[in-house]
Amino acid sequence: MRDDLIPLLKEGLLETLYMVFWSSIFALLLGTALGILLVVTDKGHIWEAPYLHKIVGALINFVRSLPFIILIVLLLPLSRLIVGTTLGPTAAIVSLSIGAAPFLGRVIENSLKEVSHGKIEAALAIGASPWTIIFRVLIPEALPALIRAVTIAIIAITEFTAVAGAIGAGGLGSLAIRFGYQRFREDVLFATVILIVLIVAIIQWSGDSIAKAIRRKRFKLE
Structure with a gap:
């Protein structure tokens, strides 16, 4: 093992974790909004x-149909506009966030559609507002x-x-x-x-x- 291996791996690991963390945060915010909107x-x-x-669905399908390497190239001007450069981990966060958000939006849409429509109708029957239904019924x-x-x-973002x-994103x-x-x-x-x-x-x-812990807690409460 060469002497420079550990320093190289440490730098690459930290850059990767940095990109995954912030890209996941921004993709989650945008993807959640898209998923809820679709539902x-x-x-x-x-x-x-x-x-x-239909418009939101078509936009998501269009972005998802692009190979990620091409999407990165297309988003380079936006990265330069936002962070001032097209190189490095920070610039990559822009492309990673936008690239992952449509995928996340679709999987969130599918998850929210698993909620029984009867529970939504029950909430409407007692006068719950749409925002209340979203944050008190659908998401929980x-x-x-x-x-x-x-x-x-997040695993997709890591990849x-x-x-x-x-x-030139680093990592x-x-x-x-x-x-x-x-x-x-x-x-x-x-x-x-x-x-x-x-x-x-x-x-x-x-x-x-985390998912198993939430499910176990829910069963105990029921």
Whole structure:
């Protein structure tokens, strides 16, 4: 093992965690808004708006249909506008957030649609407002499924960071390409793969544990 391996891995790991954390936060905010909008504007729901539903759905499908590497290139001007550069982890957060938000929006939509319509009708019957139904009925009832959906999205973002590394985003993906592949450093390549696998495993375990804890608590209350 070469002397520079640990410093390289430490820097790459910190950059990857930085990108995953902030991209997950921004993607969650945008994706949750999109997912809720898709549900409540659907036919027969609390804010029925067919045209808006179709427009939002079409926009999400369009963004999701683009390969992520192409989406990153298309969003480079926006990254420069927001953070002043197109290189580095901070610039990549813009592309990662926007790229993951439509996917997250769809999985959140599917999770919220699992909520029984009878519970929504019961809330409407007692005069609950749409906002009350969203935050007191839809989200709490779908919480375990939402946790699992967010877990899947964060894992996808982790994988996206490796792709973003190909165009100068930094992180473990960039490290694997610049040192592991281009400089024939097998130690770097294998170490980065192991770290990414560990990150994904920890995220999956954490999400599953939280979802199971919420479900167990709910069953006890019932």
